[in-house]
Amino acid sequence: MQIPAEKWYPAIEKRRSRRQYNQEPIPEAIWRQLAVFIKDLNREISGARAVLVDEAPSSIFKGAIGPYGKVKGAPAYVAVIGDMREPMVQETVGYLGECIILEATAHDLATCWIGGFFRPKAVAGQIPLFGQERILAVSPLGYVSSDYTWEEKILSGFGNAFKRKSLDSLCTGLEPEKWPEWMKPALEAARQAPSAVNRQPWKFVLDENSVTIQIDEEAHNHDISKRLDCGIAMLHLEVGALHAGAEGYWEPLTGQAVAKYTVE
Template identity: 40%
Template sequence: MRPAYDARLWYRQIPLRHSVRAYDGRSVPGDMLDSLRPFLSSFSDLCRGARGVFLNNAGDLFTGIVGPFGRITGVSTVVVFIGDTSVPEYMEGLGYLGEGVILHATSLGLGTCWVSGTFNWSRTLSRVVRGVNERVVAICALGFPAERENGGQKLLSKLARSRERKPIDAIAGGLPVDKWPAGVREALEAARLAPSAVNRQPWFFEVAEDGVTLSVQGPGSGYGSSKRLDCGIALLHFEVAARALGIEGDWKLMGPPHVGRFVFGSGER
């Protein structure tokens, strides 16, 4: 199944997306939620084992400190990301699906923030988990940025996002750069902007004449690893850029330590 999204629209959101921690308390309107709803389930074959659920009046889920800029405040609407642990690739599926929700939300003018581990797990689980194999992996704050987020805090967040980004030659190899197919460097730049836990950027792209292979760098590459969620986000960023730039191809998922291979020319028409 060819992923159902507007690649050019999402590609424009990649450099705009940033973590918003201060919201103005308003709930997200129904028409915006309706626009996001198709991306809460399998809008691509790569989303197997992943789903999202909206919760309103859910600001009490946040219980801890998030990042160097303090608590998430003023949140009303939350997206809960749930994985089916019986599906080996559920973590990369959640990264892919969740970032799709976030890019589309950004296109609607909404603020977002990926969060894992700093919210009320038991309350979240009791409200949304359906079966013994399901696990809440992350949540996403969703709403309208507060005025202060539009000022200094927004600038700090953008600076933090760009700070210490690995250079292209640290996240990609294979063919010499001057032999890379047209558009691949731009797609890798989009992947380079993908968010990851503590900005670890645990991905590596091997460029070949017929495709690009994405793998997990370092230990913790096995199924169910949080690094595979990070790589699922980078996988979507690469795919969005490739489609926006006219590069035909599809991701084929692979086992550890690899995540997938984007095979050129395999896209459905």
């Protein structure tokens, strides 16, 4: 697929998980654009798909969303579905879902990855599932005020939810002074990827022309797959590399190594 890096790269910095929405409806023109975008995305990426749901998601959540409070006031949501027969289904769901998150952010919509604390049966009552498909994540969609509510601030630890590990602690292999020009912006974009309870369960192994994403076994465990989180980081890394003028390709790996991005 053709990634609109110049649109999504600033969206990486802008994106924040939000749970308190102002109930403002999404304009029809933006809704249509998102619907077409998701339809095309589903056609281009196999093993996962997304559905845009024009209903308030309040009925699909189990009260408080982990430690971060309830989702309130969102007029719509998107569900991301994986085909559980696919060997890289979790990574694909993360990658595809984050495409939608960044596209929505570029349209000034707020979002929030939620991979647990929702009712899959309630979602399945609103969208069709086929074969061995499973709803792996959802995100509310809507508008928010520029300022966080007091509830959001308190429940997110006044910004702790967006603290990120340093590149020094995440990277091994090639020394920083030997990094090609594209590598640092790609890694900086990847380290900003959202993850369940902000656990950041990835390590980056660097070579002269590649970055391998590995699962960090010491990262906080959760019901949500670490591979789904790594799929989100994969997209961020690719967007950062493309923004820096370096086009590459992904090679899926096995074991704790998730995938390698190589720039030729």
